[in-house]
Amino acid sequence: MFFTLLRRLSAGLFATLRGFSRRGGTWVQARPALAAWVYGDPDEADRISEAELAEENYRDFNHRYFAGFGEQEKMLADGPRMAFYAAAVARRVRRGDRVIDLGTGTGILAAFAAKSGAARVYALDHSDILRQARRLAEANGLAGVEFIATHSRDFTLPERVDVILHEQMGDYLFDEAMVANVIDLRERLLRPGGVIVPSCFEFYCEPAKVREERRIPFLWELNVQGYDYACLEDERPDNPDYYRHIGCDPGMIEHFLGEAAPALKIDLMTLQSDEPACELSVVRTVVKPGRLDGFVVFFRALEGDDLVLSSSPLDAGRAPHWGFRILRTEAADFKAGEVITLTLRVGSWAEPSGWRWSWKRSAGG
Numbered sequence: 001m002f003f004t005l006l007r008r009l010s011a012g013l014f015a016t017l018r019g020f021s022r023r024g025g026t027w028v029q030a031r032p033a034l035a036a037w038v039y040g041d042p043d044e045a046d047r048i049s050e051a052e053l054a055e056e057n058y059r060d061f062n063h064r065y066f067a068g069f070g071e072q073e074k075m076l077a078d079g080p081r082m083a084f085y086a087a088a089v090a091r092r093v094r095r096g097d098r099v100i101d102l103g104t105g106t107g108i109l110a111a112f113a114a115k116s117g118a119a120r121v122y123a124l125d126h127s128d129i130l131r132q133a134r135r136l137a138e139a140n141g142l143a144g145v146e147f148i149a150t151h152s153r154d155f156t157l158p159e160r161v162d163v164i165l166h167e168q169m170g171d172y173l174f175d176e177a178m179v180a181n182v183i184d185l186r187e188r189l190l191r192p193g194g195v196i197v198p199s200c201f202e203f204y205c206e207p208a209k210v211r212e213e214r215r216i217p218f219l220w221e222l223n224v225q226g227y228d229y230a231c232l233e234d235e236r237p238d239n240p241d242y243y244r245h246i247g248c249d250p251g252m253i254e255h256f257l258g259e260a261a262p263a264l265k266i267d268l269m270t271l272q273s274d275e276p277a278c279e280l281s282v283v284r285t286v287v288k289p290g291r292l293d294g295f296v297v298f299f300r301a302l303e304g305d306d307l308v309l310s311s312s313p314l315d316a317g318r319a320p321h322w323g324f325r326i327l328r329t330e331a332a333d334f335k336a337g338e339v340i341t342l343t344l345r346v347g348s349w350a351e352p353s354g355w356r357w358s359w360k361r362s363a364g365g
């Protein structure tokens, strides 16, 4: 008992020290003169790479973003989301299981796991919301859940677990570091034959028509009561964010032009890296003619054949707190039978701001 306690305390202490050291490294790297002094030759192999720096920055953002009640309540009030997780956890967590809840937030998935009979739940979160999670657990008489204030990368255990639970999906599916975080825990702490909930995902990028009254053309496409903006075409903004639209109201999408199908399928149980592809081609034969306004990005998480969590603007029962994204295009009209080919170039899946896209038209076969 004493040694278990001592081991936990020292694991916690070393995790904190590692966190300090990593953040310190990032801080130093952001100051080139200091970094040159501390690290010497900047080309040395152990220098923090740009990707690591981006990851650190995201970590910091994420840590603050989820600390307030505002984000947590949106997620908890999302009925389809919570119904999916309640059913998936009840199905996959068995009596006596040891479980890691990666990013526990207010502790809701940990509570579901405890209800399913988990012997031990390690509920991790790096954000200050953990204080409220502990209070909630006490108020609700939750037993067998250990709340640990840590980033998952810094968490270690002397034993492997049976289940990893997580909800790390962003609007673009990949933009909340889900793949890297889950793979890291899977490799280090999931026992052979253990499960990840959820593990199967479909990523979509569908050509779509936006409802007339909701459509916002590019500035140079406009002609407002005879006042023509076409001359501004040669001043297209460089800012990549300008070329995507954040949609939260599914009513703005009138229809997809083709039959929706996954552009990418991933299974976190087997995926080997967080860079599953660098160039994706999506080919759609137009079945519903109309104007192409952009490509709608959304995802579906699947648990078995029957449980689906969807962010598609056109799915009845979509999970409403997720937005969807429109990769905007200049308007182009399509007839039935024509083919649209989208090319999506991805540097890093976790960094949608670097994604670039183009499309072409061809006659149907």
Ligand SMILES: C[S@@+](CC[C@H](N)C(=O)[O-])C[C@H]1O[C@@H](n2cnc3c(N)ncnc32)[C@H](O)[C@@H]1O
Pocket: 062, 063, 066, 067, 075, 076, 102, 103, 104, 105, 106, 107, 108, 109, 124, 125, 126, 127, 129, 150, 151, 152, 153, 166, 167, 168, 169, 181
């Ligand atoms: C989308 S919320 C989900 C919260 C909760 N699991 C739920 O379903 O309501 C993600 C949570 O994970 C935490 N988080 C994200 N990445 C993490 C990581 N690598 N390690 C620990 N916590 C993380 C965030 O602080 C946030 O509270």
